[in-house]
Amino acid sequence: MKRVVPYAVLAAVLVAVPFFFSSYRVGQFTLVGAYAVAVLGLNLLVGYSGQISLGHGASFALGAYVSAILITDAGFPAFATVPVAAVVGFGAGFLLGLPALRLRGLYLAILTLGLAVATPQLIKRFDGLTGGTQGLNVDQPTAPAWTGLADDQFLYLATLAFSVVMFVLAARLVRGRVGRALIAIRDNETAARAQGVDPARYKTLAFATGSLYAGVGGALYVFSIGFVAPESFTLVVSFSFLAAVVVGGLATIGGAVFGALFIEFVPVYAGDVDEALAGVIYGAVLIAFMYALPGGVMGALRKLRGKANQFGRGRGHAQQTDGGGAGGIADAGGEPGGGVRAG
Amino acid sequence: MAEFIETVVDGIATGSLYGALALALVLIFRTTGIVNFAQGEMAMFTTFLAWGLVEAGLPIGLAFLATLGLAFVIGALIERVIIRPVEGGETLTLVILTLGLFIFINSAAGWVWGFNNRAFPNLFGEGNVDIGGVSISVESVGIVAVLLALVGVLFLFFQRTKVGLAMRAVSMNPESSRLAGISVGRTLMIGWGVAALAGALAGMLIAPRLFLDVNFMGAVLIYSFAAATLGGFDSPLGAVIGGWIIGVVENLAGTYVDWIGNDLKILVPLLIILAVLMVRPTGLFGSPEVSRA
Amino acid sequence: MSALLEVEDLEAGYGAVTVLRGVSLQVGDGQVVGVLGPNGAGKTTMLRALSGVVRPRGHVRFAGDDVAGKRPEAIARLGIAQVPEGRGTFTGLTVRENLQVGALSRRDGDVAADIDRCFERFPVLGEREDQAAGSLSGGEQQMLAVARALMLRPKLLLLDEPSLGLAPKITAQLFSDLSTVARDEGTTVLLVEQNASLALKFADYAYVLEAGQIALSGTASELADDDQMRRSYLGV
Numbered sequence: 001m002k003r004v005v006p007y008a009v010l011a012a013v014l015v016a017v018p019f020f021f022s023s024y025r026v027g028q029f030t031l032v033g034a035y036a037v038a039v040l041g042l043n044l045l046v047g048y049s050g051q052i053s054l055g056h057g058a059s060f061a062l063g064a065y066v067s068a069i070l071i072t073d074a075g076f077p078a079f080a081t082v083p084v085a086a087v088v089g090f091g092a093g094f095l096l097g098l099p100a101l102r103l104r105g106l107y108l109a110i111l112t113l114g115l116a117v118a119t120p121q122l123i124k125r126f127d128g129l130t131g132g133t134q135g136l137n138v139d140q141p142t143a144p145a146w147t148g149l150a151d152d153q154f155l156y157l158a159t160l161a162f163s164v165v166m167f168v169l170a171a172r173l174v175r176g177r178v179g180r181a182l183i184a185i186r187d188n189e190t191a192a193r194a195q196g197v198d199p200a201r202y203k204t205l206a207f208a209t210g211s212l213y214a215g216v217g218g219a220l221y222v223f224s225i226g227f228v229a230p231e232s233f234t235l236v237v238s239f240s241f242l243a244a245v246v247v248g249g250l251a252t253i254g255g256a257v258f259g260a261l262f263i264e265f266v267p268v269y270a271g272d273v274d275e276a277l278a279g280v281i282y283g284a285v286l287i288a289f290m291y292a293l294p295g296g297v298m299g300a301l302r303k304l305r306g307k308a309n310q311f312g313r314g315r316g317h318a319q320q321t322d323g324g325g326a327g328g329i330a331d332a333g334g335e336p337g338g339g340v341r342a343g
Numbered sequence: 344m345a346e347f348i349e350t351v352v353d354g355i356a357t358g359s360l361y362g363a364l365a366l367a368l369v370l371i372f373r374t375t376g377i378v379n380f381a382q383g384e385m386a387m388f389t390t391f392l393a394w395g396l397v398e399a400g401l402p403i404g405l406a407f408l409a410t411l412g413l414a415f416v417i418g419a420l421i422e423r424v425i426i427r428p429v430e431g432g433e434t435l436t437l438v439i440l441t442l443g444l445f446i447f448i449n450s451a452a453g454w455v456w457g458f459n460n461r462a463f464p465n466l467f468g469e470g471n472v473d474i475g476g477v478s479i480s481v482e483s484v485g486i487v488a489v490l491l492a493l494v495g496v497l498f499l500f501f502q503r504t505k506v507g508l509a510m511r512a513v514s515m516n517p518e519s520s521r522l523a524g525i526s527v528g529r530t531l532m533i534g535w536g537v538a539a540l541a542g543a544l545a546g547m548l549i550a551p552r553l554f555l556d557v558n559f560m561g562a563v564l565i566y567s568f569a570a571a572t573l574g575g576f577d578s579p580l581g582a583v584i585g586g587w588i589i590g591v592v593e594n595l596a597g598t599y600v601d602w603i604g605n606d607l608k609i610l611v612p613l614l615i616i617l618a619v620l621m622v623r624p625t626g627l628f629g630s631p632e633v634s635r636a
Numbered sequence: 637m638s639a640l641l642e643v644e645d646l647e648a649g650y651g652a653v654t655v656l657r658g659v660s661l662q663v664g665d666g667q668v669v670g671v672l673g674p675n676g677a678g679k680t681t682m683l684r685a686l687s688g689v690v691r692p693r694g695h696v697r698f699a700g701d702d703v704a705g706k707r708p709e710a711i712a713r714l715g716i717a718q719v720p721e722g723r724g725t726f727t728g729l730t731v732r733e734n735l736q737v738g739a740l741s742r743r744d745g746d747v748a749a750d751i752d753r754c755f756e757r758f759p760v761l762g763e764r765e766d767q768a769a770g771s772l773s774g775g776e777q778q779m780l781a782v783a784r785a786l787m788l789r790p791k792l793l794l795l796d797e798p799s800l801g802l803a804p805k806i807t808a809q810l811f812s813d814l815s816t817v818a819r820d821e822g823t824t825v826l827l828v829e830q831n832a833s834l835a836l837k838f839a840d841y842a843y844v845l846e847a848g849q850i851a852l853s854g855t856a857s858e859l860a861d862d863d864q865m866r867r868s869y870l871g872v
Contacts, residue, residue: 052435103620105434106378106576110568111620113380114613117565121609235561239442246439279450286443290436291428505740512726512737519724522687524712524741524788 014160018153026152027224028264033159034220036260037166039244040253041213046242047251048174049206050186052105055096055112057238058119059211061228063089063218065123065130068138068228078141082162082219089215090208097207101200116238120230135229138222159220166216171253173209182206183251214241247289249296258297348477350594356483357552358570358590359490363545364563365570365582366493367538373577374514374534375422375430377437381444382542383564385421387557388452389414389539390546394463394555395456403464407547411540418539419532426535427528453557460556466547486548493544494583500537510534562609566593569612573619575629584627589615640665640824641686641792644695646704648678648685655681657848658694663792668818668825670839670856672832672869677845679828680721683796686826687711687718699791713741717790721797723781727770731761734769734780738787747787754783757817775806782814792824799831807831811838832869836860844869 018026042056063085070076070084096115100108123130130136143154173179184192185199193199222228240263247262248255270281293300364386371379379385389410396406425444429436467485471478501507513520513530521527545567546560553559570589574581593611619626641663649655655678663669671679685692688708696704703711712718717738726734735754739747755762758779764772769780778798785793798814799807815838818825829835836842836856844852844865852865859865 046435052438054438099617099621103624106438107572107620107624109378109438110572111613111616113568114565114616117562118609118613121607125607239446242442243439246435250435276454277450279446280454283443283445283447283450287425287440287447290440290443294433294436505736508729508733508736509740511729511733512740515726515728516724518689518708519720519726520737521689521708522712522718522720522724523738523784524709525737526709 018156023152026156030156030159030224032260032264033163034217034224036256037163038214038217039241039259040170040256041210042241043245043256045206045210046245048182049203052109053112054109054238055115056214056241057233058115059089059092059214060218061119061233062092063215064222064228067219067222068136071138072136078223082216085215085219086212090212093208093211097204100207101203116235119233123230135227138226140226141223243286247296249298252298255296255298345477350598351591352479354591354594355587356486358587359487360545360549361566361570361589362583362586363490363541364567365586366579367541368567368571369579369582370538374510375531380441381448383560384445384448385539386542386546387560388448389543390550391452391456393547410543414539414543415536419536422532422535449557458557460554463550463555465551566612569616572616573626575626577630578628581626581628639663642697646692646694648681648690648692655848659850661843663824663826666822666824667840668838670835670842671828671845672835672842673845678848679845680796683794683828715791717785717788718794719781719785723777725769725777725781729769730766731769732765734784735787738784758783775802795827797828
């Protein structure tokens, strides 16, 4: 019962946002929602499943273009494209996940890096479908009259709704059998196999699911921006998603939100400080995070909560609620309150 | 036929450039086990420094050498200040760190020099040479010569000097190296310095062919990754040969395969990476441990 | 006579696990001292603490200098060389190069001469001078590891389980060579060994480490005659 109250408060705050902020701000928050979904997908892949992908932007672009093309060429209603983007994303991720099985860590990173680099080129290549360098203008969803909402407010709430669904699904996935299997595989593949868990199946599933989330995020992105072009999906996007995962906190669900906030707002504020220095500040902040907060924002929060708990108990062990952990891949999903073996 | 040979020769020259940056990647991977995603940007930054020196009036040869020295120092400093605190940490932390470095350096260069492109002087001058009926640019010959010289110098460095021996020892067994009294930290600094030097070399040779701008090493990085993957990520020889193969294949594909044309040339290294990782992850000359990375 | 190595209340471990719980011992100049005990007693941890690979608490004085907390490279340069468990051979380097690595921190010019002397002393290594060290047999690699450590011209030589994985005949030869070298060079030796009877044959003095603490100590002959020792470690 105690857990419901914070979530209820959170929900109320989130729903109230579009009524208290400017239209521009609301638009930014809507974008954060789209990014958060994509980042969550990447966290499933990288954090829980331990496979480094630098090509998440490709799936994101795929979802965005699928949605854009269906809306402009096939006259789909906007929200109907979300499930399609999800399915296409899932399929693409599955295809990518198969060769990925044979690659470890850095090699997977390199291959997916290549994919990220190739994405804008591929988009341009198929310009018949994608509109090439010109890009595609997409009609954004508008608020139906009966809601009495402004367009930006409606879009925000719709994105919020989609995001919440995706987050809840992810949380269930991670706390259930699949999540435990992924963590087991990530931590010790041989041991997992010995316990009857098939790494191939789950790792491919992780790729497919991560990609599904990216696809959905891409579709939400299109609603938000109303325009897609190859230049929107460069290497920077993939880098950003990965940065968001780590900044938010590996193997956490909530971290995706913090990560999305990071990649949306830090460049903006950095740009406010000095236009030319924006990237410098962004890079510096990212590096600083790696030193100071390798467990991301969620990791830091957990540590704080752990310290707060120390007043009430003998040992200050932060509770691990999502099967995630503070302090990077190695810690997540570890034994809770494990005893110390006397030397 | 002459066209074919010229395409191949040009491919070898271009491939030498990929090989030079790939050498930098391999050096760092061998000594520290880290894949430095920021290697290309470090090369770009030092190339801009060279440009700045030339603009300030230094003759190109002197600027070239001075830049090599500066690059060494910058590389060593980056290892000491940025990488050292997290060395031996999680793979992902290191990946993000070098990505952050990528963004930082890229933007810093833009801040200092702006985002416009500019021309970079050709070290070897214009003109062609006629070798056996085939016309080859002096520049191409020069590039291959410089690469071979680099490989030669590195070979001597690693095989015949105390510092080189220390670096090989550290890359094999850091703990035993410590027990023998070797300062592992200082050795790693030197490793990063040498790698940055190789990268600067690559940058200064590539810049005349493209325009010098903040992003000019971006695609090159991918090609170099492909070269290192093909050659075996811990093999310097592999980096060079891998580079040549990629350069030649890319050129041939770009010239003779219509579908690829110029836009999709980037697919060539990607497909090669994919093929190598599927068929033989250790690459042509890599050692078995490499595939466990 | 103050000892070359004085260890007082040494504590060390890994993370939350404390392995050494207050170890005190002394090694006199020129002595061969053994540290015996069962698996898991903390013998390897102790050597790692002495070499600075693991950060210790307590006091470690070497030739009067406090070395606890110093970095491994610094400790090695002070004259403490270790032959680690598993030998730590640079398998990709040649035999000669392995020896050269051992001498890398030296500033004098006698390295080449020392290598030649090493090959005289260990002809087997001389025969394999240019072979990759990884291709040597277990006994040869152990010999190489000792030779490599000696290239440092150390005042104190630490050995971690040199007999591990070696046939008895080879081990006996190794220990005999070791004794000769130590005597000739005047090197002090601290030897960690599971094979207690072998160690006691070569040591002057020995300590027994159990569960992170010193349980017994005495001269080699005292320990060899001790009932408890004989029952627990000497299989008699």
